[in-house]
Amino acid sequence: MERLVVIGGDAAGASAASQARLRRPPGELEVVVLERGTYTSYSACGIPYWVGGLVDGPDALIARSPEEHRRRGVDVRTGTEAEGIDLDRREVAVRDRATGAASRLGFDQLVIATGATPVRPPLPGIDAPGVHGVQTLDDGRALIDALAPDRTRAVVIGGGYIGIEMAEAMKLRGLDVTVLDRGAQPMSTLDPDMGVLVHEQMEAMGIDVVTHADVQAVETGPDGRVRAVVTADGTYPADLVVLGMGARPNTGLAREAGLPLGDSGGLRTDLRMRVWGGDPRHAGIWAAGDCVEVLNLVSGRFQHIALGTHANKQGRVAGMNIGGGYATFPGVVGTAVSKVCDLEIARTGLREKDADAAGFAYETATIQSTGRAGYYPGADKMTVKMLAERTTGRLLGVQIVGRDGAAKRIDVAAVALTARMTVEDLTALDLGYAPPFSPVWDPILVAARKAAQKVGAADRV
Amino acid sequence: MERLVVIGGDAAGASAASQARLRRPPGELEVVVLERGTYTSYSACGIPYWVGGLVDGPDALIARSPEEHRRRGVDVRTGTEAEGIDLDRREVAVRDRATGAASRLGFDQLVIATGATPVRPPLPGIDAPGVHGVQTLDDGRALIDALAPDRTRAVVIGGGYIGIEMAEAMKLRGLDVTVLDRGAQPMSTLDPDMGVLVHEQMEAMGIDVVTHADVQAVETGPDGRVRAVVTADGTYPADLVVLGMGARPNTGLAREAGLPLGDSGGLRTDLRMRVWGGDPRHAGIWAAGDCVEVLNLVSGRFQHIALGTHANKQGRVAGMNIGGGYATFPGVVGTAVSKVCDLEIARTGLREKDADAAGFAYETATIQSTGRAGYYPGADKMTVKMLAERTTGRLLGVQIVGRDGAAKRIDVAAVALTARMTVEDLTALDLGYAPPFSPVWDPILVAARKAAQKVGAADRV
Numbered sequence: 015m016e017r018l019v020v021i022g023g024d025a026a027g028a029s030a031a032s033q034a035r036l037r038r039p040p041g042e043l044e045v046v047v048l049e050r051g052t053y054t055s056y057s058a059c060g061i062p063y064w065v066g067g068l069v070d071g072p073d074a075l076i077a078r079s080p081e082e083h084r085r086r087g088v089d090v091r092t093g094t095e096a097e098g099i100d101l102d103r104r105e106v107a108v109r110d111r112a113t114g115a116a117s118r119l120g121f122d123q124l125v126i127a128t129g130a131t132p133v134r135p136p137l138p139g140i141d142a143p144g145v146h147g148v149q150t151l152d153d154g155r156a157l158i159d160a161l162a163p164d165r166t167r168a169v170v171i172g173g174g175y176i177g178i179e180m181a182e183a184m185k186l187r188g189l190d191v192t193v194l195d196r197g198a199q200p201m202s203t204l205d206p207d208m209g210v211l212v213h214e215q216m217e218a219m220g221i222d223v224v225t226h227a228d229v230q231a232v233e234t235g236p237d238g239r240v241r242a243v244v245t246a247d248g249t250y251p252a253d254l255v256v257l258g259m260g261a262r263p264n265t266g267l268a269r270e271a272g273l274p275l276g277d278s279g280g281l282r283t284d285l286r287m288r289v290w291g292g293d294p295r296h297a298g299i300w301a302a303g304d305c306v307e308v309l310n311l312v313s314g315r316f317q318h319i320a321l322g323t324h325a326n327k328q329g330r331v332a333g334m335n336i337g338g339g340y341a342t343f344p345g346v347v348g349t350a351v352s353k354v355c356d357l358e359i360a361r362t363g364l365r366e367k368d369a370d371a372a373g374f375a376y377e378t379a380t381i382q383s384t385g386r387a388g389y390y391p392g393a394d395k396m397t398v399k400m401l402a403e404r405t406t407g408r409l410l411g412v413q414i415v416g417r418d419g420a421a422k423r424i425d426v427a428a429v430a431l432t433a434r435m436t437v438e439d440l441t442a443l444d445l446g447y448a449p450p451f452s453p454v455w456d457p458i459l460v461a462a463r464k465a466a467q468k469v470g471a472a473d474r475v
Numbered sequence: 476m477e478r479l480v481v482i483g484g485d486a487a488g489a490s491a492a493s494q495a496r497l498r499r500p501p502g503e504l505e506v507v508v509l510e511r512g513t514y515t516s517y518s519a520c521g522i523p524y525w526v527g528g529l530v531d532g533p534d535a536l537i538a539r540s541p542e543e544h545r546r547r548g549v550d551v552r553t554g555t556e557a558e559g560i561d562l563d564r565r566e567v568a569v570r571d572r573a574t575g576a577a578s579r580l581g582f583d584q585l586v587i588a589t590g591a592t593p594v595r596p597p598l599p600g601i602d603a604p605g606v607h608g609v610q611t612l613d614d615g616r617a618l619i620d621a622l623a624p625d626r627t628r629a630v631v632i633g634g635g636y637i638g639i640e641m642a643e644a645m646k647l648r649g650l651d652v653t654v655l656d657r658g659a660q661p662m663s664t665l666d667p668d669m670g671v672l673v674h675e676q677m678e679a680m681g682i683d684v685v686t687h688a689d690v691q692a693v694e695t696g697p698d699g700r701v702r703a704v705v706t707a708d709g710t711y712p713a714d715l716v717v718l719g720m721g722a723r724p725n726t727g728l729a730r731e732a733g734l735p736l737g738d739s740g741g742l743r744t745d746l747r748m749r750v751w752g753g754d755p756r757h758a759g760i761w762a763a764g765d766c767v768e769v770l771n772l773v774s775g776r777f778q779h780i781a782l783g784t785h786a787n788k789q790g791r792v793a794g795m796n797i798g799g800g801y802a803t804f805p806g807v808v809g810t811a812v813s814k815v816c817d818l819e820i821a822r823t824g825l826r827e828k829d830a831d832a833a834g835f836a837y838e839t840a841t842i843q844s845t846g847r848a849g850y851y852p853g854a855d856k857m858t859v860k861m862l863a864e865r866t867t868g869r870l871l872g873v874q875i876v877g878r879d880g881a882a883k884r885i886d887v888a889a890v891a892l893t894a895r896m897t898v899e900d901l902t903a904l905d906l907g908y909a910p911p912f913s914p915v916w917d918p919i920l921v922a923a924r925k926a927a928q929k930v931g932a933a934d935r936v
Contacts, residue, residue: 025915060850060910069910074850175909322915323908344903351907360907389521389535422880422913425887425906432904433894442805443893445886446812446821447784448636449521449530452883454486454783 016043018336019106019121021096021267023049024056025322026303026329027127028078031088033333034123043337045088046119048108050095053151054080059322061154062176066183071158072151099124099271101295123298123336126268126281126289127329130261130304130320139232144240145255148180157256161187165253168192169243171229173200177258178212178354181221184256185355191220192250194227194243203350204413205365207380208399211415215357224250261320263305273299278318280307285342287332300336302328309345312363312410312431313372319346347431348411351421360424363411363431364401375404379464383457385419387449396420398461400427400437407436407469412461419451426458437465477504479797480567480582482557482728484510485517486783487764487790488588489539492549494794495584504798506549507580509569511556514612515541520783522615523637527644532619533612560585560732562756584759584797587729587742587750588790591722591765591781600693605701606716609641618717622648626714629653630704632690634661638719639673639815642682645717646816652681653711655688655704664811665874666826668841669860672876676818685711722781724766734760739779741768746803748793761797763789770806773824773871773892774833780807808892809872812882821885824872824892825862836865840925844918846880848910857881859922861888861898868897868930873922880912887919898926 018034020027031045047054055078064071080090097116098107105118132147134140146157168184170177173195184191193200193216199209200216200223216223228246232255235241243250263280265273274291276282281301283289289299303325307316327343334341349362369376379400384393396416402409412427414420430440440462447454455463479495481488492508508515516539525532541551558577559568566579593608595601607618629645631638634656645652654661654677660670661677661684677684689707693716696702704711724741726734735752737743742762744750750760764786768777788804795802810823830837840861845854857877863870873888875881891901901923908915916924 057848057850057910057915059908059915060848063851063910068852069850321908323906323917326915327903342903346905349905349907351909351912353909353911358912362905362907387518387521389518389530390524391529419880419883421909422883422907423886425884425904425917426890428905428907429887429890429894429896432900433890433896435890435894439893442788442803443886444807444810444823444889445784446810446823446883446889447520447782448812448814448882449518449524450814451812451819454518454520454787456784456886 015041016122017120018043018045018123018125019119020045020047020125020127021106022127022129022303023047023054023080023090023092024058024127024129024303025325027125028055028083029326029329030125030127030300030302030333030336031083032086033330034336035087037334037337037339040087047083047088047090048094048096048106049080049090049092050111051150051152052092054078054083054090054092056151057322058149061148061151062179062183064154065148065157065180066186068186071154075151096267099267101271124300125332125336126299126301126305127303128264128267128305131264132257132261133259134257135259137229137231139234139240142232142234142240143238144253145232145257147257148176149261160254166190167251168254168256169194169250169252170256170258171243172258172260173197173223174202174258174260175350175352178216179352180256180258181216182354184254185219185221189254192222192224194224194229194245194250196227198225200225201359203361204359205399208397208413208415211397212354212357212359216354219355221354261304263307263318265305268301268305276307276316278307278316280318281305282307282316285344286335287328287343300332302332311345311347313368315372319348321350347428349424349428351424353421356417358414358416358421360414360421361412362424362428363409365411366401369401369410374410376401376410377404377465377468379461379468381457381461381464383460384453385416385457386451387453390449392418394418396457398457400461400465402437402465402469404469407438407466409435409437409440412458423458437462437469441466476502477583478581479504479506479584479586480580481506481508481586481588482567483588483590483764484508484515484541484551484553485519485588485590485764486786488586489516489544490787490790491586491588491761491763491794491797492544493547494791495797496548498795498798498800501548508544508549508551509555509557509567510541510551510553511572512611512613513553515539515544515551515553517612518783519610522609522612523640523644525615526609526618526641527647529647532615536612557728560728562732585761586793586797587760587762587766588764589725589728589766592725593718593722594720595718596720598690598692600695600701603693603695603701604699605714606693606718608718609637610722621715627651628712629715629717630655630711630713631717631719632704633719633721634658634684635663635719635721636811636813637721639677640813641717641719642677643815645715646680646682650715653683653685655685655690655706655711657688659686661686662820664822665820666860669858669874669876672858673815673818673820677815680816682815722765724768724779726766729762729766737768737777739768739777741779742766743768743777746805747796748789748804761793763793772806772808774829776833780809782811808889810885810889812885814882817878819875819877819882821875821882822873823885823889824870826872827862830862830871835871837862837871838865838926838929840922840929842918842922842925844921845914846877846918847912848914851910853879855879857918859918861922861926863898863926863930865930868899868927870896870898870901873919884919898923898930902927
């Protein structure tokens with residue numbers, strides 16, 4: 015019987031296993047998932063909300079447990095680490111983490127879904143008790159267990175998505191929060207002129223944001239626990255430290271096996287999620303999720319984006335193909351949404367520096383509007399920045415910072431980028447209008463009007 | 476000096492006047508707006524929220540007053556009715572409503588922005604005190620003035636957008652509300668299987684909804700005021716009656732002048748909003764707003780849609796063209812959003828009966844999901860129905876009924892319809908994901924997956 019081995023049982027791996035299972039009968043295809051941890055199919059994105067006390071965890075964050083997968087005919091082996099991939103013998107070297115027992119498992123098809131590894135710089139004290147990552151459910155549990163009335167000061171290192179979400183979580187738990195970011199502004203996935211809005215609003219919420227922070231060490235007390243975070247410019251007392259510095263593709267196994275990695279360090283696949291480096295031994299090797307790099311459809315470049323929604327889509331595509339269907343993951347446009355307390359943040363497409371790097375000549379337009387008719391209760395200010403290619407008017411990117419209803423407006427831009435629309439096209443879009451939901455000119459349209467004028471189409475729109 | 480005359484000073488007319496004014500100096504173009512009422516540029520869509528007490532009116536609903544227009548160089552003449560258009564002499568016959576004085580005003584360019592007229596069937600008692608339309612600010616004021624502690628029962632005739640919004644307004648004012656709708660379900664802009672969800676939820680809110688209601692008369696008491704609404708099947712006591720039966724294009728002047736009307740009764744224009752019926756005398760005649768019909772880009776058919784967002788866009792396009800620019804209004808995809816209390820309702824594209832009428836063979840897919848990650852606080856159920864062309868998979872329409880965050884998700888479908896995407900294309904869209912904003916598979920994507928399976932592309936998506 016043919017055997018599919020999946021390395022990694024979270025979003026991408028479990029989706030691939032499930033789809034392959036659905037499409038090919040158990041008598042024809044054996045599906046084995048090797049998971050080094052104890053959970054499968056969980057929402058890592060939900061951890062900040064669990065830590066913040068908004069969500070009961072960890073069970074609520076688990077979409078499908080190992081037992082549920084097994085009931086559906088997927089042989090999930092938790093506590094089982096893949097230690098090597100032998101392409102010649104088509105075997106995975108496996109170790110049982112509890113017993114230490116080593117074994118080998120043959121495969122016909124292999125899905126590499128090894129995820130990403132949080133960045134954890136080799137600073138003095140980084141491994142001290144009280145320094146927490148937030149990638150796994152065990153991480154979340156450890157952080158919640160570390161909360162105590164006398165631990166009142168949290169320092170979050172990194173002001174990206176995880177950083178701001180964890181700042182909110184610590185704030186919700188009543189701690190004083192300081193975010194240390196190495197950039198000129200938090201949220202480096204935005205242009206600095208939009209990031210500054212996030213910075214200002216976080217300060218207004220009582221979250222201390224330190225920019226240009228060059229973190230040099232984690233200082234520990236006599237008990238060995240974290241006591242402060244030391245930067246080049248100052249020392250920040252801390253009872254808890256949260257690491258939110260992003261993640262890198264976890265591709266050690268793949269690299270050792272000689273599989274092709276892209277410039278971002280992620281596995282490179284084709285549209286069907288096949289790993290292919292020109293070597294016939296790569297046939298039947300698939301990859302999906304945070305360990306791969308994705309094609310950005312706007313820049314035409316590959317990049318690494320660790321995001322659950324891509325992992326789910328890619329895993330599903332791999333599983334459908336393994337199951338005998340035909341499916342593709344065409345790429346991304348770089349959409350991301352987040353929030354810190356009630357401030358919503360969204361982006362898609364290219365920032366100015368991405369557009370520069372990709373060689374576009376472009377114009378920018380930034381407008382302020384509201385998410386509802388100006389007179390409707392709860393109408394809050396929203397800032398929209400739009401990038402458009404100078405001569406053609408092609409939409410290149412949008413960034414939004416605002417409150418109620420701001421973030422998901424980015425989806426309009428995501429679809430427009432996918433369809434390669436111009437900003438002039440955008441001005442005519444038939445978007446939903448009613449006073450509780452939008453001004454009569456949706457903020458996206460207002461930005462598009464201004465962008466269209468700036469690209470020189472003023473007389474045509 | 477050239478003179479532009481605009482008939483109607485609300486959204487479309489005022490936008491056209493403003494744009495033309497901006498683009499051509501006062502010494503070159505005189506801009507005269509004839510407005511029969513006393514207000515300009517107001518949000519009729521906001522009236523239900525003013526009546527409901529959510530918004531202070533009427534000033535908040537006025538985007539730009541006649542005085543503000545005048546300061547910007549637009550000669551707004553309120554209380555001034557256009558009574559006829561003489562294409563041969565290029566004059567408008569004008570009457571001052573206060574003095575009754577008649578005059579004639581020559582034009583070089585003419586914008587017809589006469590709006591729509593609420594449907595008001597010639598039933599016995601329809602003009603009795605206590606029966607209210609809600610189209611103008613004066614209507615809103617009259618209804619608010621009619622609220623009184625002993626007037627506790629409101630009957631709303633019509634269960635469309637205005638009807639349900641006014642039902643909410645009356646509910647907010649503490650009245651018992653009955654909505655009479657002639658159809659099988661309220662919200663006939665949805666398919667009946669989606670309308671029934673609105674019906675059920677309105678009943679759950681304590682709003683009585685009577686379907687298949689054949690309204691025959693408004694019954695008045697000895698004081699001449701409304702007392703009840705009589706249908707073929709029963710009599711509904713009423714202290715106040717609100718008419719919400721939609722509106723028809725107000726094209727009497729245009730018809731008398733021999734200008735071309737479409738099947739919907741609205742003025743037909745080209746993409747630049749020029750009225751053109753093949754007669755050279757039509758040169759320089761423009762139309763915009765609720766008095767025109769629009770091209771539905773999905774069905775390829777013209778229809779009448781009275782909606783402020785279209786009126787604003789069309790007026791702007793006409794004004795830009797009159798001002799010497801080049802602008803077009805390419806058409807609509809039929810997007811509309813609304814709400815009744817906390818229930819959000821959205822639609823775009825074609826319903827089943829529209830698809831039938833347009834000759835499409837299609838599949839439908841209906842799914843339930845949530846507007847946030849299922850575990851995130853406030854995650855509410857959302858129902859999404861999607862129509863796709865059977866063989867090609869082309870997206871034809873989407874309808875959504877749900878709560879927090881449901882309505883504006885329709886914008887994704889609106890853009891996808893504009894770009895003529897397939898439902899398979901939709902499954903790969905890079906929409907914003909974070910637990911407070913969406914499940915890892917956005918409800919639109921879940922619906923697209925199911926629709927793609929049903930159109931026979933199951934093995935390819």
